[in-house]
Amino acid sequence: MNPIMETQAITMRFGGLVAVNEFSMKIGANDLIGLIGPNGAGKTTIFNMITGHYLPSEGKILFNGESISGKEPAVITQGGIARTFQNIRLFKDLSVLDNIRIAGHSRLSYGLASSIFRTKAFHEEENKLRAEAFELLKIMKLEHRVDSLAKNLPYGEQRRLEIARALATHPKLLLLDEPAAGMNPNETKELTGLIRWVRDHFKIAVLLIEHDMKLVMEVCESIYVVDHGELIAHGGPKDIQNNPKVIEAYLGTTEV
Amino acid sequence: MDYFLYLTQMCGIFIILAVGLNLINGMCGQFSLGHAGFWAIGAYTSAAFTVFVAPPLPGFIVLFIGCIIGFITAGIAGLIIGVPCLRLKGDYLAIATLGFGEIIRIVIMNMNSVGGPRGFTGIPQLSNLFWVYLWVVITIVVIANIVRGTHGRAIISIREDEIAAESMGINTFRYKTLAFCVGAGFAGVAGALFSHTTQFISPTNFTFMWSVIILLMIILGGMGSITGAVVGAIILTILPELLRFFGDTVSQWRMVIYSVILILLMMIRPTGLFGKHEFNPLKFLKLGGKS
């Protein structure tokens, strides 16, 4: 099967620093893949290149067989790649409902004049968007929060809302940047189930950056390990666990 | 002209200016300090139309066309200035818009056909309370309806978090430009109403100081609240007139008094009087109205 997304030897340099060096990966249309590595390894930088926030210094990124390097982040999202952020970036002062509706913006087609004159098209599309948002919030177990401001949600729910918001763009590939960061073991466990469920329910591909090794080993079918910007291992959870290079990379830093 | 009538009309004109700037600064989060420039463009183009080219039509039609001309010319100026400036962020954007606002004024200063530094005289008084407040209503309804639709949510998402907005598929540059042009356009309408109220305009009416005062109006009322912009505009239009009762000295210290009020406000209520909240008369009267 053709991969839905593929990076071909992408490199990112910041001045003299090589944050990512010739990184190549492939993701199938319904894969759940992990991307791990110690702090500063270059994982978030890889995400930023895929989503168009950074332009790779070298290499190419293909999505559905087409090159997306150099496209604006908004265009890439409209094309079907959505993401969450390592440091939650919700629209804090807006309601949960608005957070979700904003993600549906590019699917609406009514114009500014429709909005000003409150035409039939405006009401129809807005009602549909609203209904979709409610449905999504329901399956993400956030419906009791519809009118709360995003900033007033407990931490775990903020993480969940960010995933819901990404899903509201109707992606084919979902990128999650350390979704379990700052969660307690209970929340992490719940999240593990959610990630797998999201992949199955929406039939999308998921690429997961995670620090929590246990989570990654549990949900991912295939794992890429980076260290100092280099790909050092790639394989199933078992192979990765026993890979001496990976053990060294993790023990070399004081984290694990 | 009756003093109170004049003051009431000026309140309306400043409401239009403040509600327009609020779309740019308060809703979209783009720090613009050039609003007086767009105001000037509307005032001058509409006055030039009335004085030099208007066919002999009833006054209110001439004024209406003047307002539309003000909206379009100021909106286009907003586009021309917005496209290069809106790539800048924060302080840089503020400085660039400030510069453009002053450039507009200096260009007018050097145009003898509209009076140059001496000012533009002989503009017929076509505006009155009714037309000013009709435009106040139009401005508020148009901007409130934009804000409560998907384009408005896109504009607000930029204020909330520009990077996240991009990642949600929103063309941030396009919506910044939209907010900027609509805000500038209504400043142009305010200009048309102003020149046809005062009958005399000069470049000194549109200095950078006025951009700051309009900004103070929305900070006072609460950035991001249309209700706040209206209330802020009324307070800061009437306050200097009240200060006059205390004599010339107090009047001259107007800006100092503003600053003190602002500092106090920031200490007591940093989000402005209304924060980001709106007073919704429908909800207030329990007639419904959903988010």
Ligand SMILES: Nc1ncnc2c1ncn2[C@@H]1O[C@H](COP(=O)(O)OP(=O)(O)O)[C@@H](O)[C@H]1O
């Ligand atoms: N915009 C940037 N400018 C300069 N250096 C950066 C930038 N973004 C990331 N880096 C550097 O790239 C390296 C990889 O960072 P990052 O991708 O955030 O790591 P990870 O997500 O794996 O913890 C780090 O050394 C970081 O300091």
Ligand SMILES: [Mg+2]
């Ligand atoms: Mg990271």
